[in-house]
Amino acid sequence: MESVDHEIRQGFIGRHWRWVKSLVVKLKEKVVEVGRKAKKLGQEDPRRIVHSLKAGLAVTLVSLLYYFKPIYGGFGASTMWAILTVVVVFEFSVGATLGRGLNRGLATFTAGALGVGAHYLADLPGRKGQPILLGLFVFILAAVVSFIRFFPRVKARYDYGLLIFVLTFCLVSVSGYQDEQVLDLAHKRLITIIIGSASAVFVSICICPVWAGDDLHNLIVGNLKKLGNFLEEEEYFKAPRGIQLQIQEACTKMSRESGKALKDLASTIKSMTKPSPINVNPHIVNSNTTAKALKLLLKTSCSENFALWEVMPTAIVAVQLVEVITCVEKIAESVHELASLARFKDADPGEEEPADGQPHHIITINGSSAVLPEECGTMIHATNANI
Secondary structure (H helix, E strand, C coil): HHHHHHHHHHHHHHHHHHHHHHHHHHHHHHHHHHHHHHHHHHHHHCCCHHHHHHHHHHHHHHHHHCCCHHHHHHHHHHHHHHHHHHHHCCCCCCHHHHHHHHHHHHHHHHHHHHHHHHHHCCCCCCCCCCHHHHHHHHHHEEEEHHHHHHHHHHHHHHHHHHHHHHHHHHHHHHHHCCCHHHHHHHHHHHHHHHHHHHHHHHHHHHCCCCCCCHHHHHHHHHHHHHHHHHHHCCCCCCCCCCHHHHHHHHHHHHHHHHHHHHHHHHHHHCEEEECCCCCCCCHHHHHHHHHHHHHHHHHHHCCCCCCHHHHEEEEEEHHHHHHHHHHHHHHHHHHHHHHHHHEEEEHHHHHHCCCCCEEEEEEEEEHHHHHHHHCCCCCCEEECCCC
């Protein structure tokens, strides 16, 4: 009997020990996974680590107000509003921090003034009618502001400010019912919020500032490069063998020239130099020339021994490529306008070389010639007297 009890206890302890051991292993795996994800976040954008340190510094600086007797003695418990302001205002970029600070400051000032006015207006009928009027004022303002938040443009720009507006109005007006020094209370909260906002903006600007414009600049450059690489590498052909052999080189050249033009525009934006016609325009000119030649080739194919349903897929691809060229031209015009408005610096004359460095050849179609630089060193010929 004792041996049986001993075996039962050993089995019970063994099961629990295995459970605890597996729990420790799973916890260790979770910790390692979280550490791996944190490392990945920091490697993707080191500015996130710097932002975290800046946020900690800003909160620490404002928290020291509690230990600075001249300031704490003047503001008292309202000093906490400065800390709360830093926590909710401090954002990743300078512009976002400044915008939140302005929203909070204006909302606090406006709501504080209305709260003081509502307190004194509710005090006119006497102590018995004051709670009723204050409750009515809070209800009307909260309902109206909550409805205004549904407007898309208001919600996108001022949603945070409206929330602070309602919160401050309620705190000032309701706390004023218990505190006769409501004007002094509103003044202290406004000053502490200004201190908190100013501290957040100061740290955000003075220590490794992050500008949203730089992120937008890099995003545009990256997207143009990705699109250019895609156009240079993509193949577009799903057509009969005969048609494919005739127009494959032209379609490939249209795509590659468009991709090169986009990549050159991306480099121009990245370096903030004025786009040089030698570096950019030849690609667009070559694309347009090839597009015209391709249209003639498609007409030739349609007039020969190919059925319409065989030519249609290739014609659709060609039309799409022509639309791509049109879009590239619009992008180039926008970059030139941007360079003029932003006053990009002049490009180095030594860098103004032909981008492809390839010899120029001639495409002859029906006796007409079009100059076209060929990367392969070959020529495209198409003749048909019935075009």
